[in-house]
Amino acid sequence: MYWTVHLEGGPRRVNHAAVVVEDKIFSFGGYCTGDNYRERRPMDIHVLNTSNFRWHALPLSKQNDPDAACVPYQRYGHTAVAYGDKIFVWGGRNDEAACNVLFCFDTSTLQWSCPEVTGMIPGARDGHSACVINHCMYVFGGFEEEIDRFSQDVHALDFRTMHWNYIITQGEPPSYRDFHSATALEGRMYIFGGRGDLNGPYHSQEEVYCSDIMYLDTHTGRWHRPVTSGDIPIGRRSHSAFVYKGNLYIFGGYNGLHDEHFNDLYRFSSEHNEWQLLKPLGKPPSKRRRQACLLVGDKVFLFGGTSPFPVPNPHGIQDYDIDGNHQGLEAKLVDHSDLHVLDFAPTLHTLCLLVVIQNHLEELLLPEDIKWEIRAMTTNNRISRPVNNTG
Template identity: 55%
Template structure:
C-alpha cells in the first residue's frame, strides 16, 4: 500500500460529496472560504478522469434561452450533503447553503450531463446536513445528521428503495448509536457500519458541548438490530468529518478532526469486520496533510482523495485544499519503477512515449484552481 501521486490544481472544495461511475469520479458542491452561499445558483460538478488524473468542470444545464437553470429544477450549491452511485447514475440528497436546507432527491446522469428530480413517495426524511448515506442492495440508507427544523441531532435510519422510489422510516432494535452528525458510514456483509461523528453532552440538542464517540457500531440489515462489537487493536480517537471506505473486506478510516483536542488527523486505520480488530496503518510514500471534510473514493485497486480543509502551518487559520492524492493498495512493479524514476529524477529521454506520458500525468498539476499565497 503506497501513496503514489499528489497533484494540486483540482477543485478547491470543503464538505463536498463524491461518487464514481465508470472511469469518472464526480465531485458535487462543497464550499470554498470567501464565496457566497446564500444564493440558489446551480451546484457545481467537477469530474476526475481516473485514467489521466485530469479534473474538468462539468457544464451546467441551461434553458431554451441559454441561461443556467436554477433551484428547484436543479440542486442549489450546497455543503454537508451526500451522493451515492446506483447503476449508472448518481443520487444526491440533503445538505444546505447558508440560508436553507434541502430534502429533495436529485439524480445526476453522467451520460447526458443532466439533473432530474425523481418522483418519490413515502415518508421523506426531514431536511438535514452532516448525515451519512450508503447503498445496500437496491436501497440507500440515511443515518443521523443535524435536522435544523427541530434543531436536533438525529440517530434515525431512513431508506430509499431505488426500485420503487419510496422512502421508509426504518424501525430498528437494540441501542442505536448516539445522536450525531459528520460521522461516516460504510456497507459490508449486509451491515451498515457507523463510526465517529460529533455528538453533544445534551443530545439530541446542540449546546456546543461536543462529544466524540470512538465506538464502531453496525446495523444488521437482515434483523434491523444494532450491534456494538467488542474490538481489539489500536482504536482510533473519536473524530468527525473523516473518511470511511471499503477495500478487500476491510473498513478503512482516514483523517478527520476532534474539536475537544482541537486536532486534525492524517492517520490511517483499518477495521476487520470478521475479527473486530483495529490496526493503525502507515502506507509507504508521502501522506496527505492532516485534514477534515475531504472525499475518498475507491476505484479498482486505488483510492482517490481530494479536497478538505487543513490547519495553516503558521497560524490558527484553515486552508481549503485543492489537491488530489492517490493511494495504490497493490502497486505493480511498473508503478514502483515509475515512482523510482520520479523520486530520483532519472533521465527519461530514452523511455517509451507511453511511459513518459504516464510520468507526466502523475506529476503535472491540474489547472482548475491556482495555489494560495501563504506568504502574507
C-alpha cells in the same frame, strides 16, 4: 501500500460529496472559503479521469433554463450515492437553509432530474450519511434544520419503487450525531465517529466524539456494538471511510476536544472486530478533515478538505513552547485543491515510475508511453482558484 501521486490544481472543495461510476469520479458541490453560499446558484460538478488524473468541470446549468428547478443549488454537507449509472444527491445546505429534495444526475446524459418519491420523506439536514445496500439508500443521523437538533434515525429510499421508509430499529442505536461515516459491508451499515453532544439531540457546545464502531444489520433491523480490539482510533468527525477487500478503512478527520486534525489510516476487520493502524509508504496527505476518499480498483483517490495552516500571530509573540513549537504562529484553516493516490497493490511498473520521478532520472531515452505516464503523475491540474484562508 504506497502513496504514489500528489497533484495540485483540482477543485478547491470542503464538505463536498463524490462517487465513482465506472472509472470516473464525480464530485458535487462543497464549500470553498470566500464564495457566497446564500445565493441559490446551480451546483457545480467536477469529474476526475482516474487513468490520467485530469479534472474537468461540467458546464453549469443556466438559471433561466426551464429545467433549472431540477438542478440542486450549490451546497455543502450533502451526500451522493451511485445506483447503476445514476447518482442521487440528497440533503445538505447553503448558508440560508437545508434541503430534503432528492436529485438524480444521469452520468450518461449529464442531465439532472427530480424523481417523484413517496413515503415518509426525512426532514432537511446536513452532516448525515448515506450508503446503498440491497437497492436501498440508507440515511443515518445528521443535524436536522427545522427542529434544530441532531438525529439518530434511519431512513431508507428503495430505488426500485422510489418510496421512503422510516426504519424502526431494535437495540441501542448510535448516539445523536453528525459528520460521521456510514459504510456498507456485507448487508450491514457500519457507523463510525461523528460529533455528538452531552445533551443528546440538542447542540449545547458540549461536544462528544465517540470511538466506538456500530452496525445496523439491515436484514433484522437491529443495532450491534461489537467489542473491538487493537489500535482503536480516537473519536473524530469529518473523516473518510471506504471498503477494500472486505475490510473497512478510516482516514483523517478532526477531534474538536483536542483541536487535532489527523492523516492516519486505520483498517477495521469486521471478521475479527479488530483495528490496525497502517503505515503506507510514500509521503501521506497533510492532516485534514472534510475530504473525499474514493476507491477505484486497487487505488484510493483522496482530494479536497481543509487543514490547519500556521500564520503569524497578530499579537507578535515570538517564543517557543516546551515541545519546540513556534508560539509566534497560530493555526488558520486552508482549503485544499490537491489530489493524492494511495495504491494498495502497486505493480513493479508503478514502483519503477516512482524511482524515476523521485530521483529526477533522465527521461530522454524512455519510451513515449512511459513519458506520458510520468507526465500524468507529475503535472498539476489548472482548474482551482487562488487559496483563501479562514479562521
